[in-house]
Amino acid sequence: MTYVNNAFCILLEYIKIEFMLWYRYHNLLFAVFDAMKPPKYIEISNIIEKRIDLGQYAKGSKLPTHRALAQELDTTAVTVSKAYQTLATAGKIESFVGRGSFVYDDKPLSQVIRSGDADNEFNLSILQPCMSHNVKRLHHEFQNSFNQDFDARLFEYAEDSGLLKHRDIGRHWAVKYGLDMPKVEQLHLTNGAQHGLSTLIQLYTQADDLIAVEAQTYPGILSIANFLGRRVVGIQMDESGMCPNDLARQFKQEKPALVIVIPSHQNPTAITMPTLRRKQIAATVLKYNAWLIEDDIYGFLNETPLPAISNFAPENTFHISSLSKAVSPGIRCGFLNSPLSEAKKIAAFLRAMVWLPSPLLFETASNLIESGTAFKLADQQKAIAIKRQKIAQKVLNQFELNAQVTSYHLWLTLPGQWNADSFCLAAKNQGLLVSSSTYFCADGKPIDKVRLSVMAIDSEPRFSLALKNLAQLLDTSPMQHSQF
Ligand SMILES: Cc1ncc(COP(=O)(O)O)c(C=O)c1O
Incomplete structure (x- = not known):
């Protein structure tokens, strides 16, 4: 009996060992297979x-x-x-x-925002002055500048990050459109507003920091954040622009390192913040002791100048303006007004990064401002915008549009059958370049709107024709455009 018992135990032990070996072997096989699998x-x-x-x-x-x-x-x-x-x-x-x-596509959405207006296309995408009205005058002004005796200092390295006389004249440009007169050392010269924005984002945020922007905003800000590895959060907007309550909520939740606001003819919604809202945003920024960038590149389009947000929080706000939209984007002359406490730091940073924006260009820009020509050119563009807005209101009257009477652009709500991207691609297919809301959404939530520039097409008859074609397309169904 004991013999049988022992044999049985040995058999059990044998089966157990065999099983363990088999199990290990299979596990090993699984592990090998797992390791061979791609991530x-x-x-x-x-x-x-x-x-x-x-x-x-x-x-x-x-x-x-x-x-x-x-x-x-x-x-x-x-x-x-x-x-x-x-x-x-x-x-x-x-x-x-x-x-x-x-x-990826040969005709991706990224190519739908394009400068220039080709013969076979209607460009309703780029926000720039109507250049045919400016070019002759600018050409003449540039020729004149070069005919005059040049100040030898224009060909040299300048003191600080730009000649004091140019910084002084830059103040007058910003002050004309609502900024309280700063000290000359607060005014810095930049290669356009974009350079002002990238300078401040580099200086006042670090990798992974959060930047609060309007829920729909200028894509150039999103691109800088993207390249520099900053996060963005979209703050809700209402008919007066960025909502101070939502900004305050964001400060309580996760304090953004920087807030960026476009207070006049906001890109893309065309909203202009009334004075009260400007004060409320300034108060919120002061309460949470934050930095604010006020990108007022479209300030010259306001019917009457509105006070800059900076006036209500001068020690917390950077004010940006430029000649790009009023005179010409090719001139690349921007003005960055900083709190006095930050002036040295910004001048040193600009000096380190570009040494100085070209004094030659700023000399011509200063002449344009000093002679009053720049203001006249800006007013002419405003008058064109008024006429174009009237045409648009007439041709697109059955659609929901948002714009000020002097805006360079319209924010159009698409009829229910369309979504923004498919509409842009259908429009592109018909030679109409418009900008999808997906370019502007900081919070990643697309909305069924598109931005239309009223200025990029040079001639008024072509502009009217473009809008008529657009109105027809808006009335069709996406199903009629088979490739979508
Ligand atoms: C709100 C806003 N800020 C800045 C810029 C860039 O301006 P600049 O050409 O002076 O760099 C643009 C251009 O479209 C803009 O819409």
């Missing part, structure tokens, strides 16, 4: 690529959000983000902060 994000990027090849994700179309795809493919948003990065590096897709990721 999860590669698997996901292969799935997306297959969907693109099969046309499931059409060229130029928007890809699902990280979260939506993660849910569908049972993975995490971080893995999807890595997959999108891989595909972007391989040139299969394009990603834009605030707008999302798109399947």
Whole structure:
């Protein structure tokens, strides 16, 4: 009996050892197979690529959000983000902060905002002065400048980050449109407003910092944040612009390092902040002791000058203006007014980065301002904008439009059957360049609106024709445009 018992135990022990060996061997095999498998994000990027090849994700179309795809493919948003990065590096897709990721196309949305107005296209996308009205005059002014005896200092390195006389004249430009007169050392010269924005974002934020902007904002701000690795948060807007309550809520939740506001003819909504709202934004910024950038590049378009937000919080606000929209974007002359406490730091930074913007260009710009020509040119552009807005209100009267009577642009709400991206692509197909709301959405929530520039098309009859064509397209259904 004991013998049988022992044999049985030995058999059991044998089976146990065999089983353990088998188990280990299979686990090892599983581990080897696992190690041989590509990482999860590669698997996901292969799935997306297959969907693109099969046309499931059409060229130029928007890809699902990280979260939506993660849910569908049972993975995490971080893995999807890595997959999108891989595909972007391989040139299969394009990603834009605030707008999302798109399947790469020969005619991607990114090419829909374009300068210039080709014969076979109507450009309703770029916000610039109506150049045909300016060019002859500017040409003449430049020739004149070069005929005069030049101040030898214009050819040399200048004191600080620009000649004092140019900084002095720059003050007059900003003051004319609502800024309280600053000290000359507060006024810095930049290569356009964009350079002012990038300078301040570099100086007053660090990687991963949060920047609060209007829920829909100028894409140039989103691009700087994207390149420098800053996060952006969109603050709600109402008919008076950025909402101070939502800004205060954001300060209580996660304090942004910087707030950026476009108070006049906001790009893209065309909202102009009334004085009360300017005071409320200044008060909020003061309460939370934050930095504010006031990008007032369209301030010259206000029917009567409105006080700058900076006037109500001068020690917390940087004010930016430029000649790009009023005179010519090619001149690249911008003015950055800083709190007095920050003046030395900014001058030193500009000096370190570019030494100084070209004194030769600023000399011509200063002549234009000093002689009053720049203000006249700005007024002429404003008069063109008024006429163009009237035409637009007439031709597009059955659609919901937002604009001031002097704005360079319109913010158009699309009829229910359209979404912004598909409308832009359908319009592009008909030779009409308009800008989708997805370019401007800081909070990543697309809305069914597009921005129309009223200034980029040089002739009035062509502008009217472009709007008539646009009105017809707005009345059609996306189904009629088969490629979508
Ligand atoms: C709100 C805003 N800020 C800045 C800029 C850039 O201006 P600049 O050409 O002077 O760099 C633009 C141009 O479209 C803009 O709309």
